[in-house]
Amino acid sequence: QSALTQPPSASGSPGQSVTISCTGTSSDVGGYNYVSWYQQHPGKAPKLMIYEVSERPSGVPDRFSGSKSGNTASLTVSGLQGEDEADYYCSSYSGINNYVFGTGTKVTVL
């Protein structure tokens, strides 16, 4: 199972928006609405930010939004804040009780 493809880095100034892509195949991202996104600060455990493509858990700011088109999912962070600087990973169910994660994107707030 190959990892989902994410850009290595993304950046934006405070208040701007940044969008991270997550490209898979019809066997994972394109085949299921089970895409989730996780935020990870250095040395910390991952934190769920988005599930089922676009759903936000309680406590996650509405600045975070998710979407999907075909085999590519996206995470958009609007109104960037310093605390948003972190690594972000997408994940998708890939059938037959397998899960696949993305390669990760480092978001820098300029």
Place this chain on the structure above:
Amino acid sequence: EVQLVESGGGLVQIGGSLRLSCAASGFTVSNRYMSWVRQAPGKGMEWVSVIYAGGTTYDADSVEGRFTISRDNSKNTVYLQMNSLRADDSAVYYCARGAYSGGAYGYYFDYWGQGTLVTVSS
């Protein structure tokens, strides 16, 4: 409050074995599906194994036949037995709780532990 605390990591030789533990509190592991996810130093995350509420388990191809996930309901703890360890198994291993959505599997993880580091070296 949901908490997951991993333990059991350490330095082990190539070909050796190690058993990781994930002690859960704030919920009952037998009512949930639980996974292990690993992250090699400076690398991305890789799903390793899952155990469903009914006890069925599945593993990633990279660890199939070498790793075994299990749980002890009386201790509310999930384990990962790792055998025939290789250098590329070196990673921080996270325990993660699977989430449900509308009563069905949501296929995402809503709580994660802090991880335990496994280093496999010759």
